[in-house]
Amino acid sequence: MTRTLDIVIIGLSLSSSWGNGHATTFRSLIRGLDAGGHRVLFLERDVPWYASQRDLPDPDFCQLAYYSSVTELSESFSTVIKSADAVIIGSYVPEGVAIIEAVAALSPKLLCFYDIDTPVTLAKLDRGDEEYLTLQQIPIFDAYFSFSGGEVLTRLEKDYGARRAIELYCSVDAQCYQNTGEACEWDLGYLGTYSPDRQPTLERLLIEPARALPHLRFVVAGPQYPDTIDWPANVERIDHLPPQDHPSFYSRQRFTLNVTRADMIAAGWSPSVRLFEAAACGTPIISDDWRGLGELFPEGEAICIARSTDDVVDVLTGMNERRRMDMSTTARARVMELHTGNARALYLVSALERLADDPAARGEEPQRFQDEDRGERNVAKSA
Known part of the structure; x- marks a missing residue:
């Protein structure tokens, strides 16, 4: 780091983690920025849903302020938006299209988009759904930070007109997510809000194994599951777990399940933040399969890939304790090296400083910029 940055983030929610993963992602990233000496103002739309479920109303690692309308945002915070080194607007922000227009009109030094829902965003745009971002707005951003990496970055530039598409995966707060040393209560658990497109996989990889293994214990934590689901007797249900309870939840599982949305x-x-959180807590992971997962967690070494009910049953009944612990150790080491909030913040700052300090780079061919700045592995190792 060569200097302290003032960053404004306009995101879905920082104060409440109820029913969304954005808060967890932002908290880890901003804590990392704070640890690096940078100043962050987070602007959150004051809406009843989150206002009634705030589990972090007064963060000690950034300034948090609320606004009630696009007009209030652009008028009350215009000075700080104009003076900030970078303004980052997140996905799924209420009235996001109008927010982007209003902030762009203030001509911030750097205007960036952080898409924590990239596959969902692109699928929505392909359907003509411009709920929080329009196709025409993508090229106005100096950088499009994406929850997804790999081929998605090329698509963002070539097909959607992004000036710079740079991966910015979610991350884990290494100080908050550690094994608690509690006794194991469940053989397999899952943490996630109900999603119709994830439910068939949850049925195949947790509910059916629970039926096949009635002597083992299972748990599903998360809100919004319909009453029509037929839960086996050995599956415990927890409606909501605030982030501060996640380490304890993971630490009490012999294995944890990762289930991925269809668009992703x-x-x-x-990668879901749940992958990094569970690994940081030393809990071995069973996951559905998708391209790129093996680059983050090598199959058989750091993660178990399950493609069927039988795969899960085999892991739960056939893996010995030494191999289980070796897998958890390998996964945790990778996360601690590459996927903490501090590592992710370092990567973000590096990208912002390059854009700010070398304005010519903003007119270069996208691939050249990415070849120099893409690759969180190298940046994290230099921390």
């Missing part, structure tokens, strides 16, 4: 499977290279 189709895109590939879209």
Whole structure:
């Protein structure tokens, strides 16, 4: 780092993790920025849903402020938006299209988009759904930071007109996510909000194994699951777990399950924050399969890939304790090296500083910029 940056982030939610993963992603990233000496103002739309479920109303690692309308945002925060070294607008922000227009009109020094839902965003745009971002707005951003990497970055530039598409995966706060040393309560668990497109995989990789293994214990934590689901008697249900309870939840599982949304499977290279959190807690992971997963967690070494109910049953009944622990150790080491909030913040700052310090780079061919800045592995190792 050569200097302290002032960054404004306009995101879905920082104060409430209820029913969304954005808060967890932003918290880890911003804590990393704070640890690096950077100043962040997070602007959150004051909406009843999150206002009634705030589990972090007063963060100690950034300034958090609320706005009630696009007009209030552009008028009350115009000075700080204009003076900031970078303004980052997130995906799924209420009235996101109008927010982007209003912020762009203020001509910030750097205007970036952070898409924590890239595969979903692109699928929506392909359907003509411009809920929080329009196709015409993508080229106005100096950088399009993407939850997804790999081939998605090329698509963003070639097919959607992004000036710079740079992966910015989610991350884990290494200080918050560690094994708690509690006794194991469940043989397999899953943490995630109900999603219709994930439910068939959850049925195949957890509910059916639970039926086949009635002597083992299972758990599913997360809100919005319909009452019509037929849960086996050995599957415990927890409606909601605030982030501070996640380490304890993972630490009490023998294995944890990762289930990926259909749009993210189709895109590939879209790791859920749950992968990094579970690994940081030393819990071995069983996951569905998608392109790019093996680059993050080598199959058989750092993760178990399950393609059927039988695959899960085999792991739960056939893997010995030494191999289970070796797998968890390998996964945790990779996450601690490459996927912490500090590593991700370092990567983000590097990209922002390059854009700010070398304005000519903003007019270069996208691939040249990415060849120099893409690759969180190298940046993380230099931390």
